[in-house]
Amino acid sequence: MKQILTLKSLRFIIILLLTFTAKNSFAQTDVDGLMMGKKNLCGGLVYGYGSWTNYWEGQNLRINENLGTVSSQSAWAMANYGITDKINFIAMAPYISNKASAGTLIGNQGMQDLSMLLKWEFFGKAFGKNYVSLLAFAGYSTPLTNYVADYLPLSIGMQSNNTMGKIMLDVQRGKWFATASTNMIYRSNVTIDRDAYYTTKMIYSNQVEMPSLMGYNVRLGYRKDADLVLEAVLDGFNTIGGYDMRKNEMPFLSNKMDATRIGFNVKIPIPIINGLSFTGNTMYTIAGRNMGKSTMFMAGILYQTDFTKTTN
Amino acid sequence: MKFIKTIFATFTIIYILFSCEKTELANNINYQALNPLNADTAAGNWKPILLTKANEIALNAPIATTLADFKLELLEIKSWQNNISSAEEESLKYWSAGTILRWNEIMRELVAKYNLPPYQNADGTYPIPSSANPLAYPFFPFSNPPYAARAYAYLSAAQYDAMVSAYYYKSLYKRPRPSVVDPTIKELIPVTKDYAYPSEEAVAAGASAAILTLMFPGEQEYIQQKLTECKNYRILAGANTRSDVEAGATLGKAVAAKFIDRARIDRAGKSVGTPTDWANLVTNTEKKGEVAWLSQESPKRPPMLPLFGKTIGFLVDTIEVVNGRPSPPPSTNSEQFKKELEEVLYYSQNPTRERIKIVHFWGDGAGTYTPPGHWNAIACRDFISLKISEARWARNLALLNMSMFDAAICCWDAKYFYFNPRPSQMDPNCKTLTGLPNFPAYVSGHSTFSGAAATILGHLNATRSNDYISMADEASKSRLYGAIHYRSDIEVGMQMGKAIGQKAIMRAKTDGAE
Numbered sequence A: 001m002k003q004i005l006t007l008k009s010l011r012f013i014i015i016l017l018l019t020f021t022a023k024n025s026f027a028q029t030d031v032d033g034l035m036m037g038k039k040n041l042c043g044g045l046v047y048g049y050g051s052w053t054n055y056w057e058g059q060n061l062r063i064n065e066n067l068g069t070v071s072s073q074s075a076w077a078m079a080n081y082g083i084t085d086k087i088n089f090i091a092m093a094p095y096i097s098n099k100a101s102a103g104t105l106i107g108n109q110g111m112q113d114l115s116m117l118l119k120w121e122f123f124g125k126a127f128g129k130n131y132v133s134l135l136a137f138a139g140y141s142t143p144l145t146n147y148v149a150d151y152l153p154l155s156i157g158m159q160s161n162n163t164m165g166k167i168m169l170d171v172q173r174g175k176w177f178a179t180a181s182t183n184m185i186y187r188s189n190v191t192i193d194r195d196a197y198y199t200t201k202m203i204y205s206n207q208v209e210m211p212s213l214m215g216y217n218v219r220l221g222y223r224k225d226a227d228l229v230l231e232a233v234l235d236g237f238n239t240i241g242g243y244d245m246r247k248n249e250m251p252f253l254s255n256k257m258d259a260t261r262i263g264f265n266v267k268i269p270i271p272i273i274n275g276l277s278f279t280g281n282t283m284y285t286i287a288g289r290n291m292g293k294s295t296m297f298m299a300g301i302l303y304q305t306d307f308t309k310t311t312n
Numbered sequence B: 001m002k003f004i005k006t007i008f009a010t011f012t013i014i015y016i017l018f019s020c021e022k023t024e025l026a027n028n029i030n031y032q033a034l035n036p037l038n039a040d041t042a043a044g045n046w047k048p049i050l051l052t053k054a055n056e057i058a059l060n061a062p063i064a065t066t067l068a069d070f071k072l073e074l075l076e077i078k079s080w081q082n083n084i085s086s087a088e089e090e091s092l093k094y095w096s097a098g099t100i101l102r103w104n105e106i107m108r109e110l111v112a113k114y115n116l117p118p119y120q121n122a123d124g125t126y127p128i129p130s131s132a133n134p135l136a137y138p139f140f141p142f143s144n145p146p147y148a149a150r151a152y153a154y155l156s157a158a159q160y161d162a163m164v165s166a167y168y169y170k171s172l173y174k175r176p177r178p179s180v181v182d183p184t185i186k187e188l189i190p191v192t193k194d195y196a197y198p199s200e201e202a203v204a205a206g207a208s209a210a211i212l213t214l215m216f217p218g219e220q221e222y223i224q225q226k227l228t229e230c231k232n233y234r235i236l237a238g239a240n241t242r243s244d245v246e247a248g249a250t251l252g253k254a255v256a257a258k259f260i261d262r263a264r265i266d267r268a269g270k271s272v273g274t275p276t277d278w279a280n281l282v283t284n285t286e287k288k289g290e291v292a293w294l295s296q297e298s299p300k301r302p303p304m305l306p307l308f309g310k311t312i313g314f315l316v317d318t319i320e321v322v323n324g325r326p327s328p329p330p331s332t333n334s335e336q337f338k339k340e341l342e343e344v345l346y347y348s349q350n351p352t353r354e355r356i357k358i359v360h361f362w363g364d365g366a367g368t369y370t371p372p373g374h375w376n377a378i379a380c381r382d383f384i385s386l387k388i389s390e391a392r393w394a395r396n397l398a399l400l401n402m403s404m405f406d407a408a409i410c411c412w413d414a415k416y417f418y419f420n421p422r423p424s425q426m427d428p429n430c431k432t433l434t435g436l437p438n439f440p441a442y443v444s445g446h447s448t449f450s451g452a453a454a455t456i457l458g459h460l461n462a463t464r465s466n467d468y469i470s471m472a473d474e475a476s477k478s479r480l481y482g483a484i485h486y487r488s489d490i491e492v493g494m495q496m497g498k499a500i501g502q503k504a505i506m507r508a509k510t511d512g513a514e
Helices: A003-023 A307-311 B002-020 B068-081 B086-095 B099-114 B145-173 B200-215 B217-236 B242-264 B275-287 B318-323 B335-349 B353-361 B370-386 B390-418 B445-460 B462-481 B487-510
Strands: A040-052 A054-057 A060-063 A070-082 A087-100 A109-111 A113-127 A130-143 A162-173 A176-187 A212-224 A228-240 A258-269 A276-289 A295-306
Touching (some): A054 A276, A113 A162, A295 A307, B068 B242, B086 B217, B099 B390, B145 B370, B145 B445, B200 B217, B200 B242, B318 B390, B370 B462, B445 B487
Antiparallel strands (some): A162 A176, A228 A258, A258 A276
């Protein structure tokens, strides 16, 4: 049911996707470096499609004939800039449009949130054949428009300002690698259009307290000469707190929301133009709570330029 | 590296700030203790609703304050006041805002909790909640707007009669307050300088608990807990003794019994109808050459409480319901209908953020306290600032909620007499901005409720009368903006609601309280 959250966590997948494609790309001065080089800029345009027919109402998986299949299309603009070789700045924003295939409820569309992220590789060292690096992330996201949040499952976002911290371990051995990360997201209160609402009790306020999110992401794969990436992904997140939807209750912003997903991700260089590459991924939700059992696809192009070359 | 450290330090601070933001959201907690400007000590002379007279239910005289038993009751207050727990202090703060207010809030919360449409059976039919088995799915009740309107009305009306009776006996028996008998007893909250027996707060509590138990039988434990809290806070506060409170709760319960007897035969219990009734609605409408309403839910859900229009209200009798029935909505074959449908489609396809806000603010759909609950919330916020007595609180809310109950009856009568289709049925492009209610369109429930509520509230609190009318207007239009109602539905509904509100004003002018 939580298309929005799914998209939010998807965003972080894309961040990873983007940073990994970037760091393995041309601009690197060091083959073992995990970051995009200084003054390198990678821009991307990505299209996404996700849908679900089944959703978890609490822990009960069900369909809803008055929603049918809920689908969401998104278009993402994103950029990753190398401030230094060890610090990258990443920004992105999606336009989202969704709809339900059945029932009368109207779909929503619009620009969602702007996310900004600093990525810092603070440790990197070879241990025999293995190269180990540690990275820290700090991120913030904020709504770009006054879109409607209190309209789940057909709102395009949650309207919270999110502060994220993440820590990551990356190990590379030859062309094979493994990456694991864990993150924590604090979400600000959300202002809704109503001045009272019921969760597990009546609350007389237009403010909704959003439970924090904890997440993890594990990736295993193959990187060939930094040009080709093939990887399998397992990720998940859960809210700390929140409540379950009751039987036949519509979802609400402060629900408990958990999801576990598996997927696959590729990045393939497009040889015609130097710096251009294709990126594609699919994610499938295998377990969840108060969430849609969604399947998602994303495809896009990334383009990287090196400003040290053009400006010098 | 300093640059990096600064950035990370900044994010850490933001992180901590967000984690500190978690505060208590509910803004109904910190109300001031009720300290009425006018004690309304003559409320025992006000005209009751169901009671034939204020003393219809007998209440024994209290024991003399000189007796040893009474001294024991004073001792109970003193020993309790010497040892107040933090939970008791919280309870004191909560209840001292006003017992009528708090019981109204409790009702609103239960309405919201139970306002979920039952999930279908495997064969595509729908189970009907049963009061005999409230805790088995589907839970009883499904507190939809008509059910809720009726529940609020019985609660408020019973509270009012209980109050009239309580004030009558207070003036009759003239038992002094504990602090008057024993000046060492502290009054921890503002206490009206009149008599103590019976405690009108306990009377309200006894009546409220009985009505709530009738309306939400699965919540008996919770309701009993609230009743105990409400009785105890009077003793703890030094405002009443145990006998004031017990006599009050018993009197309140006895008054409520009259309302419960009425509720059992007011025909609402039969308002779900039968499959034959549902089929007849279709054939009767088609006989007139009109398009019959069809559920837009899947699987098709039977229409909500089709026989609720036959329920016996408080202000409008059954004959008046039929005589006051509005003229038919525009025929689905007419030019007028076509025009109105186009207007709905326009609002569906051209939503603005401002209109969406209005739609959602007034949505009051599934999982909420319903439109009558919304008007109770509006009224209560205003009554708090008016600083009125518990008796007047009960009287004002009774007038408000009887209006909305009767508005529901008249509205439902029209809906099922005409049984006309919603815009989405006539044009599937009319996507809705809020949940589409599962009953016919004409007339709009929101408009009828709001017209009635704004009219009587404008009389009770004249300085805000224009505000109430503009709120009602906005609530009414929200249904057109949401693409679930035609203009005729909201305009005629508003007129009907205002006419019912006028009936409440007529009662208000003659009930002895003005």
